[in-house]
Structures are given as C-alpha cells and as structure tokens.
Amino acid sequence: xxxxxxxxxxxxxxxxxxxxxxxxxxxxxxxxxxxxxxxxxxxxxxxxxxxxxxxxxxxxxxxxxxxxxxxxxxxxxxxxxxxxxxxxxxxxxxxxxxxxxxxxxxxxxxxxxxxxxxxxxxxxxxxxxxxxxxxxxxxxxxxxxxxxxxxxxxxxxxxxxxxxxxxxxxxxxxxxxxxxxxxxxxxxxxxxxxxxxxxxxxxxxxxxxxxxxxxxxxxxxxxxxxxxxxxxxxxxxxxxxxxxxxxxxxxxxxxxxxxxxxxxxxxxxxxxxxxxxxxxxxxxxxxxxxxxxxxxxxxxxxxxxxxxxxxxxxxxxxxxxxxxxxxxxxxxxxxxxxxxxxxxxxxxxxxxxxxxxxxxxxxxxxxxxxxxxxxxxxxxxxxxxxxxx
Numbered sequence: 001x002x003x004x005x006x007x008x009x010x011x012x013x014x015x016x017x018x019x020x021x022x023x024x025x026x027x028x029x030x031x032x033x034x035x036x037x038x039x040x041x042x043x044x045x046x047x048x049x050x051x052x053x054x055x056x057x058x059x060x061x062x063x064x065x066x067x068x069x070x071x072x073x074x075x076x077x078x079x080x081x082x083x084x085x086x087x088x089x090x091x092x093x094x095x096x097x098x099x100x101x102x103x104x105x106x107x108x109x110x111x112x113x114x115x116x117x118x119x120x121x122x123x124x125x126x127x128x129x130x131x132x133x134x135x136x137x138x139x140x141x142x143x144x145x146x147x148x149x150x151x152x153x154x155x156x157x158x159x160x161x162x163x164x165x166x167x168x169x170x171x172x173x174x175x176x177x178x179x180x181x182x183x184x185x186x187x188x189x190x191x192x193x194x195x196x197x198x199x200x201x202x203x204x205x206x207x208x209x210x211x212x213x214x215x216x217x218x219x220x221x222x223x224x225x226x227x228x229x230x231x232x233x234x235x236x237x238x239x240x241x242x243x244x245x246x247x248x249x250x251x252x253x254x255x256x257x258x259x260x261x262x263x264x265x266x267x268x269x270x271x272x273x274x275x276x277x278x279x280x281x282x283x284x285x286x287x288x289x290x291x292x293x294x295x296x297x298x299x300x301x302x303x304x305x306x307x308x309x310x311x312x313x314x315x316x317x318x319x320x321x322x323x324x325x326x327x328x329x330x331x332x333x334x335x336x337x338x339x340x341x342x343x344x345x346x347x348x349x350x351x352x353x354x355x356x357x358x359x360x361x362x363x364x365x366x367x368x369x370x371x372x373x374x375x376x377x378x379x380x381x382x383x384x385x386x387x388x389x
Contacts, residue, residue, distance in 0.1 A: 204357045264277040
C-alpha cells in the first residue's frame with residue numbers, strides 16, 4: 001500500500017481503496033478453492049455490486065460517479081492485490097461501461113435503460129474473440145453474422161474467451177452485417193432465446209474467470225439492440241478505461257512482492273542468526289522488485305493522468321506501452337518473489353504459484369506485445385522522417 005500512496009489524490013479515491021481493502025479477508029476466503037475447481041467468485045462480484053462499485057464508471061448524468069481513470073486504476077490495482085480473478089473480471093465490465101458512457105456510443109434511450117440495469121446489478125462484457133479469427137485487435141472480420149429479419153436482427157455465431165460469462169447479464173457482441181457492409185455491435189441479454197454458455201474454459205491462468213465460449217444460435221433481437229452501427233465510433237479512439245487490464249497485473253505483482261518481503265522478514269533457517277532479510281542476495285531480490293514496481297506504477301499512473309487531463313489526442317502508443325510495461329514487469333517481479341521464497345513457492349497451497357500462473361494471462365490480453373513494439377517502431381520512423389523533411 002505504501003508504494004501506492006503518492007498516487008492517491010482524492011478523498012473519494014482513498015475511501016474506495018479502504019472499502020475494497022476491508023473486503024480482503026472475505027474475498028480471499030475461497031480463492032484457493034475457486035482456482036482449484038475453476039469456479040467463478042460470484043460472492044465477490046455480488047458484494048461489489050452491493051457496494052455500488054460496478055456503477056462507478058457510469059457518467060453522473062446516468063446516476064454514476066464518473067470516476068477518473070486514475071481512480072479506476074488505483075481501485076483495480078487494489079482488487080488485483082486481493083483477488084486477481086475478481087479484479088480482471090469486474091474490470092472488463094468497468095472498462096465497457098466507462099467507454100460507452102464517456103463516448104455516448106449508444107442512443108439516449110439505450111444509455112438510460114442500461115444505466116438503470118447496471119444500478120440494479122447488470123454486468124456486461126464485450127464478446128469479440130472467435131476461434132477462427134483470433135483476437136479482434138488483429139483486424140479479423142467476425143464469423144458471427146447478423147441478418148435482417150422483420151423489425152430486428154437474427155444473430156448466429158460463437159464467441160470465445162468471454163470472461164465472467166456465468167455472471168454476465170448482457171453480452172456486447174460483434175457481428176458482420178452484410179446488408180450494411182459493417183461490423184456491428186449488439187447488446188444481447190443473456191436470457192434471450194438461443195444464447196448458451198458452453199463451458200470450455202480449462203486453462204492454467206485465471207482459472208476461476210470462467211471465460212467460456214458463448215453460442216448465439218438463431219438469436220433474434222429487436223433493432224434497438226443494434227447499439228453500435230458505425231465502427232468509426234470506436235476505431236482510432238483510445239479507450240482509457242482499458243487501463244484496467246494493466247492495473248490488475250500491477251496488483252498481482254504487488255501481492256507477490258508483499259508475500260516475498262513478509263517471508264524474508266519472518267523466515268530464519270537454523271544456519272543463520274537472523275532472518276533471511278539480512279542476506280545481501282535476498283535484499284537484491286527485494287530491491288529489484290521495488291525498482292521495477294516503481295517504474296511500472298509511474299508509467300501506468302502517468303498515462304492515466306494524461307487521460308484525465310484530456311491529452312489523449314497527443315498519444316501515439318502510450319496506453320499500449322503502459323500495458324506492455326506493467327505486464328512484463330509483473331512477470332519479472334513474480335519471478336524474483338519465487339526465487340526469494342524458494343522451492344516452497346511451487347506448492348499448490350502457496351499463493352505465489354497462483355500469482356505465477358495468473359500473471360501470465362496478461363501476455364494474452366490486448367494489445368499484444370509484438371503489436372505494441374511494432375507500432376512504437378513505426379511511430380519512431382514516421383516521426384524521424386517528418387523531422388528530416
């Protein structure tokens with residue numbers, strides 16, 4: 001917590017961080033069981049709903065608190081320290097609602113409707129990925145289709161990696177609309193006939209997120225549920241709320257560091273007269289972790305502050321670099337923590353082995369590392385060419 005203190009700027013921010021930390025014991029009471037069985041932390045997410053957390057990113061006009069990006073980052077980091085799956089899962093909902101209401105992507109009627117749903121417990125996530133097209137960030141056209149039928153649309157397709165699928169009340173899905181020649185986005189209530197969650201999630205990382213496939217078999221929705229008709233509304237416009245992804249992995253890294261430092265201060269082999277915290281090689285690991293954490297946090301919160309100041313129009317690759325910096329730094333920190341603690345960190349009942357598995361999921365959340373690096377290189381070349389002309 002002490003490393004985050006310089007980045008806490010408001011009373012509201014501190015109040016919510018304190019509230020989230022108060023949930024730590026309860027949220028962690030089933031972490032091992034959920035991870036082992038791959039079962040979603042329903043109770044944790046329900047508690048966040050009851051606290052009003054899931055409506056924080058709604059704009060004030062629709063009954064939310066319109067929290068800043070810096071506040072969101074600190075809240076999601078705090079959750080990441082407590083329970084990684086809870087943080088990543090609810091983060092997707094926060095990221096979606098934040099972007100939709102900040103950019104007013106939907107009609108006024110639909111914004112009003114869904115804000116009311118969120119305030120009564122609704123949860124959503126974008127279901128974009130498909131087995132054949134891979135990550136949507138790579139530009140593939142979805143195999144899911146939407147065909148005009150009467151007063152609405154008939155949707156057919158299958159989405160993969162739908163995080164929090166058991167708890168979602170609404171899916172925000174992309175589909176190819178041949179009639180318009182565009183990739184459209186539809187808000188589909190989970191109880192709609194033809195919607196089925198198919199339990200396919202069996203992985204080593206974020207096991208309890210239940211990021212299953214979702215099948216849309218001849219799903220009919222009325223025209224008003226076709227909420228995003230112009231891909232240009234999102235394309236090329238950074239979503240600052242996507243920083244929730246990096247924030248989660250920042251939290252995991254902090255938790256791993258804390259576990260290792262606590263171990264160093266309490267573990268005393270009978271071969272030495274003090275705890276291992278006095279050993280130079282142990283202090284080397286601790287120092288490496290804190291230097292890396294400081295670098296990560298300054299990049300992440302620095303980008304968040306620029307977003308809050310409305311300076312995203314000056315961005316080239318900053319948000320992607322923040323995600324790249326944090327996720328790769330988190331891998332290094334967990335590695336240092338496990339080297340410090342030693343072989344017992346590999347025990348299945350030790351928290352570090354779950355941190356090790358969960359933090360690797362960050363490599364596969366968008367944007368991908370190679371795209372970030374390629375974009376950085378291309379931006380550098382473009383900038384230098386302009387200077388030379």
